[in-house]
Amino acid sequence: MIVDCIGCLHGARPKLKGGDLLLVTGDLTAHDTSEEYFTFFEWLKNQSYSQKVFISGNHDNLAMSQFDWGKDVDYLLDSGKEFEGLKIWGSPWTSKFEGMNPRTCAFTFEEDADMFPKFELIPDDVDILVTHSPPFTILDLLTDGRQVGSPALMAHHISRLRPKLWAFSHVHESHGVDGPYQWNKTKYVNCSIMNERYEPVNAPIRVVLGD
Numbered sequence: 001m002i003v004d005c006i007g008c009l010h011g012a013r014p015k016l017k018g019g020d021l022l023l024v025t026g027d028l029t030a031h032d033t034s035e036e037y038f039t040f041f042e043w044l045k046n047q048s049y050s051q052k053v054f055i056s057g058n059h060d061n062l063a064m065s066q067f068d069w070g071k072d073v074d075y076l077l078d079s080g081k082e083f084e085g086l087k088i089w090g091s092p093w094t095s096k097f098e099g100m101n102p103r104t105c106a107f108t109f110e111e112d113a114d115m116f117p118k119f120e121l122i123p124d125d126v127d128i129l130v131t132h133s134p135p136f137t138i139l140d141l142l143t144d145g146r147q148v149g150s151p152a153l154m155a156h157h158i159s160r161l162r163p164k165l166w167a168f169s170h171v172h173e174s175h176g177v178d179g180p181y182q183w184n185k186t187k188y189v190n191c192s193i194m195n196e197r198y199e200p201v202n203a204p205i206r207v208v209l210g211d
Contacts, residue, residue, distance in 0.1 A: 001084060001209045004049070005191035007132070007169030008057065011036060012193050012200035018048030019206070021083060025169040025191060026057025026092055026132040032104075037062050044073060051083050055090040057132040057170065061106045076130065078121050086127040086164075086209070093118045094133040094170055097148045107132070116152040122161060129163040132170050139174040139190035157186075165207055167191055175202040 004016055007025030016022065024044070029036035044052055052073045056064060064075045074081050076090025095112040096105065109115050122129065133150045134140040135157050140149030148171060162184050169192040178188040191205045 003165065003207045003209055005167040005189045005205045005207065006193055007167070008172055008192035008194045010059065010194050010198060013043045014193055014200065014204055016047055016204060020050050022047055022049040022052040023130050023167045024054035025130055025167050026055050027059040027169065029059065032059060032061050045070065053081070053088055053090065053130060055130055055132060056092040056107055058094050058106050058108050059104045078118060080123065080126070087123065087125060088128040088130065089122050089126045090130045091118060091122060092132045095150060112150055112152050115150060119153050119156045122156065124160050126161065127164050129161065129166045131168045134168045134171055134174070134190060138188050139176060139178050140171050141174050142171060143173050143196055162186060164209060165189065172196045177205060
């Protein structure tokens with residue numbers, strides 16, 4: 001299965017190759033306007049994938065669950081779907097950190113520990129996990145050396161979650177792929193399109209599952 005992963009678009013519309021599954025990990029627009037959301041939705045519907053899955057990020061204030069996306073697009077908000085026998089779950093939550101723009105705090109908590117119940121909703125047997133936040137210590141490093149991934153998310157990962165693929169973004173400067181490690185078989189993907197200067201220079205990340 002060919003899976004393409006993108007996130008932190010902030011208005012960018014990358015050229016994609018098409019495949020089986022497209023994952024979009026939130027922060028869809030640059031200015032959170034209705035016109036930008038419409039443009040994103042039209043762009044998404046026209047992408048050549050059998051299934052498209054997206055979540056919100058901390059920049060996304062629109063109540064997207066109100067829309068009917070059609071059979072090949074799914075918006076996940078603490079919810080899941082199955083595709084080709086794989087269980088997918090989407091969760092948009094992040095916690096605030098020093099220097100974060102106070103105007104971009106959709107789906108955020110003041111304290112990381114407050115997110116623990118949200119992540120408890122993720123099923124134990126999830127195959128593909130789509131979150132906006134990285135787990136703590138995994139592709140979550142800011143340029144100033146701080147790691148701002150979620151300890152609550154990592155706690156669930158250590159204790160019970162073993163997805164085959166985990167796609168996230170949020171931390172632009174840590175774009176890339178990591179894992180699997182000795183204690184699990186998870187492939188981690190930070191698929192932010194933007195770099196730390198909000199320039200759309202990072203390529204989509206393609207993962208082939210099932211080899």
